Amino acid sequence: MPLMGNPLCAAALLAFVVISVLVSLLIGSLQHGSKAKSGYVSNGTLGEEFAPRHGELIYQLNERRKEIMPLLATAGQGSRGQPSASSLFPQQYQPPAADSDLGPRSELTDGSGLTGVDEMGCDSLVDVRAVDILGSGYTKLVVRVFLSEDQPAALKFVNEQGSDMEKCLQEFEDPRGCYELVSYKLKKEIVLLQRLQHPNIIKLRGHCMEDAGGGEEEGEGERGGGRVTAILEQGHPLQMIQLLQSPWEERFKVCLDLVRLLHFLSRSPLGSVALLDFQPRQFVTVSGELKLTDLDDATVEEPACQTDADCTLQFPHRHFSLPCSARGVCEGLNEKRNLYNAYRYFFTYLLPHQAPPGLTHLVDHIMNSTGELRADINQTLEAFEHILLLYKSGLHLDNLPPSILKDYTVMHGMRTSGSVEYRCWLSYTHQGCVLSVHNATEAASICNSHSQCTTFCLTGERTWSGRHLASFYSGFSSLVPDGMSEVYLRKASPPETATV
Structure with missing residues (x-):
């Protein structure tokens, strides 16, 4: 089993992966001996002395729920191949009484009507073999695995050793409630991957919801703390250093794929989508195609406004202002945010260097128009497609005898x-x-x-x-x-x- 980075650190992370994936997700036999220590008495109920601080935790849980519900509303109730809001979140999250459990689970379930969308479920993880860690962050961990019949895949699940979980535990001392809170980002990402299907967005092959107790005890399926796993097609992290040393044609393709993605996001089935955490690390490559792999920080609503001052895009060295529309929305702000981030994180480094002489004037035009946000995403895509046409046809070489x-x-x-x-x-x-x-x-x-x-x-x-x-x-x-x-x-x- 290959290890990545520092051997001791990699070994520790891989040990966690094996415990989380092979035990918690696949075997489902995790015991609940830690409940008393975390504020739960032996019968699984919440101790009275922890009820006050749980009010804030429950409030945050319901806020996360409200964030996801609009993503499901446009799918319709019970539409074929789309998740049903009522099955995903049966009812509003309620504070627990001293003699009750945490209440209904706000999570994706096997009965949520998602089987028409996802190819794989929990059964696909029975013979999983973890290979190495592709990435870890504040909230999530991504592991490269082989499923049955040696199918490569990437598993994404909550990083129970991450800073988000650590911060929640310090504040609420409730592992089960904190897992529920932290897992909302991954649940949101699963829903977005189901709704936003595009060649330049990573493919969600399936998802799995496993009860922390494996459903062995009566009533376990109704308790919180179920582990969430997203099953994704496997990609390779985008290596900008290597990309900078690649032929111009390969760098142009990365930028072209990105523009095609942003064009789709500007008019997606959910509306205009903004990527709030826009970094090269949010992307991977699959068979030479650039794909967005992290959507938990995406927003599908244009910002509301009262005056033009509310519609300002702030970047480290630039700021741009848009008018506040008559209906009180900063129309086009999401699109412009994405486009300028594409310019400063991708175009600046990948596009001009070693461009063919017959295309440099067109490349310079793209750099100027996107760097000043004078062009919208439609015009930018048109400019890229025009360069591609000239490059493939050889028309930019008309001066060669x-x-x-x-x-x-x-x-x-x-x-x-x-x-x-x-x-x-x-x-x-x-x-x-x-x-x-x-x-x-x-x-x-x-x-x-x-x-x-x-x-x-x-x-x-x-x-x-x-x-x-x-x-x-x-x-x-x-x-x-x-x-x-x-x-x-x-x-x-x-x-x-x-x-x-």
């Missing part, structure tokens, strides 16, 4: 063997020079600009945009047959350096 290929001898149906490689900047491989090209003419122009280059080879490999991958060499020992490849050998000494 076709005669440049006269300097090369072409051998069709062949590839090099015993090639002498050299490294170039932003290559698709670290050991050689492999770049994306539209055609042989662009490849020849690149080879002419490299003093080491004497040969390049076009294979059948293509990038996500459909462009060819070309390998550049300073020499080779022989040629071998390959019906999918072409080798271009420079005829004479390297010409003057060309501009690509």
Whole structure:
């Protein structure tokens, strides 16, 4: 089992994962011996001396409930494939009496009507094998696992050792009530993932609700403290340092995926959605696609306002003002918040560097319009799609003379063997020079600009945009047959350096 980070820290976290996932979620045999210590007497009821401080806890629980209910309201009651509000939260959370339990559970349940949405439930976790930890935060823990038949997945559940749980326990001394409170973020995220389905949002494969006591004792299914697990498709954390060293085409795709996502969020089934915690760490990649994986801090309501001063976006070095609409709402504020965050966290670092010369003026236009919020998300997406069209079609290369290929001898149906490689900047491989090209003419122009280059080879490999991958060499020992490849050998000494 591979470990991540400091061995002792990783071992401790993995031990917690095994206990939480394999015992609490799968076996369901966690005992309730800690109830007396936390303010519960032996029969599971709340001690009278803890009732006053529980008033605040119950208030916070009901506030979390109110936050989630609007997300369910638009789904309709009992609509096929959508969660029912009444089944998700049967009734308002009520304060417990000294001789009663905490009251009805405010949680997702197996009978909530979610089976039409989720592919997987608790049964899918029977043979789970934890592999390593993908991430941990104040509220949640994410673990990479293999399910039955070696299906890879990511499990997301409440971090019972996180700071949110620790803070709640210090204030209320109620593990069961605190778990209920902290778990609301994960419950909210499950609902949002069900409602907001898009290629650039992580896919929710299912969820599981397990009673802390496994339902072994009579009435356990009606008590609070049920453990929540989200079953997600597995992604890889976005590595910005590596991305900065990637070819421009790959960095452009990340930005394009992000803009397509923000366009969807601006007019989602829930309305305009703002990502309040907008950071690269909230995203992963799945098979080369950028996907949003953390939605618990998303809001689906435009801010209310009384004056224009209420509609101000504050950023560390900039602020933007919008008018307060006649109906008392800052219309478009969510969209602009997302767009400017995309500019300052993604576009600034990924988009301009090493952009193709024929596209730099269009890239600069995007940078200026988003950095000043002069364009909306529709205009920004249109600008990105226009760049993609030019890049895929090669129309940005109209200044390259076709005669440049006269300097090369072409051998069709062949590839090099015993090639002498050299490294170039932003290559698709670290050991050689492999770049994306539209055609042989662009490849020849690149080879002419490299003093080491004497040969390049076009294979059948293509990038996500459909462009060819070309390998550049300073020499080779022989040629071998390959019906999918072409080798271009420079005829004479390297010409003057060309501009690509």
